Amino acid sequence: MSKIDEVRDYELFIGPNHPGIEGNFSFKMKLQGDKILSAKTDAGYLHRGFEKLMEERLFIQNIAIVCRICVPDPDPNENNYARAIEEIAGIEVPERAHWIRTLVLELSRLASHLFGLGGHVATTGLYAFPNWTIADRDRIMELFEELTGGRVYHIYQLPGGVRRDFPDGFERRVLDVMDYIESRLSDYDDLAINNSLFIKRATGIGVITKEQAIKWGVTGPNLRACGVAADVRKDDPYEVYDKLDFEIPTRTEGDAYARIIVRRKEIEQSISIVRQIIDKIPAGPVWNKIPNPLKWKVPAGDAYVRTESSKGEYAYYMVSDGGRNPYRVHVRGASTTHGVHVLENLLAGSRIEDASQIMFSLDACPPEVDR
Amino acid sequence: MEYAKENSIIEMMQTEFPEAHFTVKKERRIEVKMPSGRLYDFAVRMQKKWNFLHLSAISCVDWIDDGEFELVYHFWNYDEKVLVMAKIRIPREEEGDSHFETISNLWQPAKFFERDIHEMFGVYFDGSEDMERFILTDWTGPPPMRKDFITREFALNFYHYREYEPQWLKDMMAAGEGNE
Numbered sequence: 001m002s003k004i005d006e007v008r009d010y011e012l013f014i015g016p017n018h019p020g021i022e023g024n025f026s027f028k029m030k031l032q033g034d035k036i037l038s039a040k041t042d043a044g045y046l047h048r049g050f051e052k053l054m055e056e057r058l059f060i061q062n063i064a065i066v067c068r069i070c071v072p073d074p075d076p077n078e079n080n081y082a083r084a085i086e087e088i089a090g091i092e093v094p095e096r097a098h099w100i101r102t103l104v105l106e107l108s109r110l111a112s113h114l115f116g117l118g119g120h121v122a123t124t125g126l127y128a129f130p131n132w133t134i135a136d137r138d139r140i141m142e143l144f145e146e147l148t149g150g151r152v153y154h155i156y157q158l159p160g161g162v163r164r165d166f167p168d169g170f171e172r173r174v175l176d177v178m179d180y181i182e183s184r185l186s187d188y189d190d191l192a193i194n195n196s197l198f199i200k201r202a203t204g205i206g207v208i209t210k211e212q213a214i215k216w217g218v219t220g221p222n223l224r225a226c227g228v229a230a231d232v233r234k235d236d237p238y239e240v241y242d243k244l245d246f247e248i249p250t251r252t253e254g255d256a257y258a259r260i261i262v263r264r265k266e267i268e269q270s271i272s273i274v275r276q277i278i279d280k281i282p283a284g285p286v287w288n289k290i291p292n293p294l295k296w297k298v299p300a301g302d303a304y305v306r307t308e309s310s311k312g313e314y315a316y317y318m319v320s321d322g323g324r325n326p327y328r329v330h331v332r333g334a335s336t337t338h339g340v341h342v343l344e345n346l347l348a349g350s351r352i353e354d355a356s357q358i359m360f361s362l363d364a365c366p367p368e369v370d371r
Numbered sequence: 372m373e374y375a376k377e378n379s380i381i382e383m384m385q386t387e388f389p390e391a392h393f394t395v396k397k398e399r400r401i402e403v404k405m406p407s408g409r410l411y412d413f414a415v416r417m418q419k420k421w422n423f424l425h426l427s428a429i430s431c432v433d434w435i436d437d438g439e440f441e442l443v444y445h446f447w448n449y450d451e452k453v454l455v456m457a458k459i460r461i462p463r464e465e466e467g468d469s470h471f472e473t474i475s476n477l478w479q480p481a482k483f484f485e486r487d488i489h490e491m492f493g494v495y496f497d498g499s500e501d502m503e504r505f506i507l508t509d510w511t512g513p514p515p516m517r518k519d520f521i522t523r524e525f526a527l528n529f530y531h532y533r534e535y536e537p538q539w540l541k542d543m544m545a546a547g548e549g550n551e
Contacts, residue, residue: 049515052522053522087397214449216479304400304443304454315445330430332430337479337483341482
C-alpha cells in the first residue's frame with residue numbers, strides 16, 4: 001500500500017447531531033477523499049418503545065403517546081390511531097369532525113413543509129431562509145395552540161371525533177394566517193427557490209429515477225418528485241379529501257431541487273385546501289360519545305389505515321383482541337424507507353459536502369424510524 | 372355490485388391460490404389468509420404478475436396463547452388502488468429465533484421491516500443480507516416486543532426504587548402542607 005492510499009480511504013462517523021436531519025440519527029461512512037463509497041445508517045437514539053407502551057395502556061391513554069412518534073408532523077399519527085379504532089369498533093364520526101380533522105392535517109402539513117423547506121435550504125449555507133420559514137411556521141403553531149391548547153403535540157383527535165369545536169372567530173384567524181403565508185411565498189422564491197446559488201447546489205443532487213423510486217418503496221413528495229402522481233389523499237381517500245378540489249404537484253427530475261419544488265407547490269395546495277374547508281365546513285356536533293374510556297373494550301379485529309403525511313405514506317396496523325388495551329399497534333412511518341435504505345443508496349457515490357442536503361431533501365424524520 | 376373491483380381481484384388470485392382464504396374487509400382492503408409455505412410464491416406473483424408494486428409494510432403479531440407469530444404483508448397496487456393484506460402464521464419458538472423466508476430479494480423495503488421484526492420479535496428471515504441489530508444495538512435481553520417480555524417487571528428488576536423523603540419535605544408535611 002502506497003503512502004497516498006493509506007490516507008485516501010477513511011471512515012467517518014456522522015451524528016447523532018448534524019445539520020442533515022430533524023432529530024438524532026447517525027451514519028457510518030466509508031470515504032475516499034471527499035467521495036462517499038458507502039454509508040450505513042445507525043439509528044436508535046430516539047427509541048422510546050411506543051409500540052410496546054401502547055400495548056400496556058388503555059386505548060384512550062395512547063392518544064397522548066402517538067403524536068410523539070413524529071415531532072414535526074404529529075397529526076397523521078393521531079388521525080391514524082383514531083381511525084383505526086373507529087374502523088375496528090365501527091364508530092361513526094360526525095361530519096363536522098371529519099372536516100376539522102382534515103383542516104388540522106393540512107395545517108400540520110404546512111407547518112412541516114415550512115420546517116422542511118427551511119432545513120433543506122440551510123444545508124446549502126443560506127441561513128436567512130430557515131429563520132423566515134420557522135418564524136412563519138410559528139403562526140400555524142399559534143393556531144394550533146388556540147384550537148387544541150398545544151403548540152407541537154395536539155392530542156386533539158379522539159376516537160369518535162375531535163376534542164372541541166373551533167373557538168369564536170377561529171375561522172377568520174385561520175384565513176388571515178393563510179393569506180399571510182401566501183404573501184410570503186414570493187419572498188421564499190426570491191430568497192431561496194429561485195436563487196441561482198441554491199439551484200446550482202441542489203440540481204442533480206441525490207437523483208432517484210422513477211423505476212428506482214418504485215423499487216425502493218419511496219412515497220410522498222419524494223415519489224412525486226420522480227414523476228409518479230401517487231398520493232394517499234387521492235388514491236385511498238380518508239376524512240373529506242374526496243370532497244375537496246386539489247392537485248398533486250409532480251416533477252420528473254427526481255433530484256433534491258425537484259423535491260423542494262414539489263414541497264413548495266404543495267404549500268399552495270394546502271392553503272387552497274384550508275380555504276375550501278373554512279368555506280364549506282358544515283355545522284353540527286364534533287364528537288360522538290364513546291363508551292366509558294376507562295372500561296372500554298374495543299371488539300376484536302384489525303385495521304390497516306393510511307394517511308398522506310408531509311413525509312409520505314404513514315400507516316398504522318392495529319390489532320385488538322377484545323380487551324381494554326390494543327393488542328398490537330405497528331407504526332409504519334414514511335421515513336422507515338427514506339431514512340434508511342433510500343438514503344444509503346443515494347449517499348453511496350455522492351460527495352461528502354452534499355450528504356446533509358441529500359438527507360434533508362428526503363425530509364426523513366428519525367423519531368418515526370426509531371418509534 | 373358492491374366491491375366489484377375487489378371481488379374481481381380476488382377471483383383472479385383465487386384460481387392460482389385455491390388453498391388461500393380471501394375476504395373483502397372494506398372498500399380497497401382485501402385480506403387473505405394462507406399457509407406459510409405459499410407466501411413466497413404469492414409475493415412473487417403479486418409483484419411480477421399482478422402489479423402490486425408497493426410493499427407498504429410487514430407487521431408481526433405475537434399470538435402467545437396460540438404459540439404462533441402472525442406475519443402480515445401489506446401490498447398496495449398503484450393502478451387498481453387496492454391494498455392486500457396477506458396473513459400467515461409461523462410457529463413461535465420459545466428459545467431462540469423463529470425462522471421464515473425473506474422477501475427482501477423482491478422488495479427493498481422488506482429489508483428494514485424484516486430487520487425490525489427480527490430485533491423486536493425474534494423472527495429470523497433466512498436469506499436476508501442484513502439481520503443485524505438496528506435500534507437496540509446494546510440490548511442483550513429477549514426480543515422486547517414478545518408478549519412474555521413485561522416492561523414493568525423488567526423495569527423493577529433493572530432499576531431500583533429509592534424512597535425520596537428529604538428533611539424539607541418532612542418539615543413541610545409536618546406543618547400540614549404538601550400533597551396530603
